[in-house]
Amino acid sequence: MFTIAVTAEGADEPRVAVSPETVKKLTALGGRVRVQSGAGWRSHFSDDALKAQGADITGTAAEALAGADILLKVRRPTLEEMKSLNPGTIVVAMLDPYSDRAALELAGQSGASLFSMELMPRISRAQSMDVLSSQANLAGYKAVVDAAAMFGQAMPMMMTAAGTVPAAKVFIMGVGVAGLQAIATARRLGAIVSATDVRPATKEQVASLGAKFVAVEDDEFREAQTAAGYAKPMSAEYQKKQAELVAAHVKTQDIVITTALIPGRPAPKLISSAMVKAMKPGSVIIDLAAERGGNCEGTVAGQTVEVDGVLIAGPLNLAGSVPVNASGLYARNLLAFLELLIDKKEKVLRVNWDDEIVKGTLVAKDGRIVHPSLVQQTAA
Ligand code: NAD
Secondary structure, three states: OEEEEEOOOOOOOOOOOOOHHHHHHHHHOOEEEEEEOOOOHHHOOOHHHHHHOOOEEEOOHHHHHOOOOEEEEEEOOOHHHHHOOOOOOEEEEEOOOOOOHHHHHHHHOOOOEEEEHHHOOOOHHHHHHOHHHHHHHHHHHHHHHHHHHHOOOOOOOEEEOOEEEOOOEEEEEOOOHHHHHHHHHHHHOOOEEEEEOOOOOHHHHHHHOOOEEOOOOOHHHHOOEOOOOOEOOOOHHHHHHHHHHHHHHHOOOOEEEEOOOOOOOOOOOOEOHHHHHHOOOOOEEEEOOHHHOOOEOOOOOOOEEEEOOEEEEOOOOOHHHOHHHHHHHHHHHHHHHHHHHEEOOOOEEOOOOOOHHHHHHEEEEOOEEOOHHHHOOOOO
């Protein structure tokens, strides 16, 4: 037997780290799941629904945490939570490990084994644990739905007795997980969809979803993908050519959704103020890269602003605005990860510290920061 604690998240995080479905499965694996009362409320997982699947509902976070072997969270736990854990407790969350280094070190000093789900290696065995994908997919969907709501026109073409309503033109910049779902969603709503990316592999994916691919396809473009499948930073010359092509395209578009990211770097700036100015009044830009500095010059993180008649939204935590699905999928990602740490026959925790997935996500252990990408950094 081992005890899993789940506590409520902060005021700005509607998601929760467990669902009725995963409570049932974790219980079957030998876990005693203790959930702080109300923790699932904003995801519409009531205490009763969690209890019905085997969870113990506790009145306070402290009661859920007392003597726990595992703590599951969406965001980095508070220092108070960390202090109440026994050394060696396994903590699994989206720790945002590259920000607030000083607090991360303090969390590590608790002696807990801290795992950061964002660092999950992108190997096929870990696909079911990939929180970046599960959350980005929902963000891509919601970006289109939000854009449609903000846009003062219809998305599909409509032929009526009073005349024809034209289909909206939607342009998706960055065709990773979020971008692909944005294309699919915009297509379902009847828009005319185009998309761009610097990775050549995306060209076929865009076409297969019925959208038009827009990019400068030179030699540099053909090489622009790392072995891990991510984008590389592009040369200044390529960026200039691409910017010219994109500028001509953007001014004809009604809705632009940007999702372009390069791991470990600020988001590339793809839409200049001049490009915004050239767009039609009433156009909408949704910048999913807002958290990393934004793909658009006018983006204000966490806000929607109007610039030259164009609405520019820089949402943070868009997946969290579909909390039922976001929590449900995140909880499943955590379940898949915990299955790796549990001896299913004996129903006990048994961590193989040499496993690639364990090593890839382990941030701190025995009071020290251990992840290779973090040991070089000094405390801020
Ligand atoms: P991401 O969030 O890092 O970036 C989003 C997109 O922005 C990427 O497609 C990237 O190429 C693009 N981009 C970067 N700079 C750009 C620029 N200047 N202009 C236009 N586009 C730009 O990416 P992601 O969604 O995490 O996915 C990246 C890749 O990894 C995808 O091919 C995805 O299918 C793959 N993936 C693999 C696994 C796995 O094997 N387990 C899991 C998830 C994703």
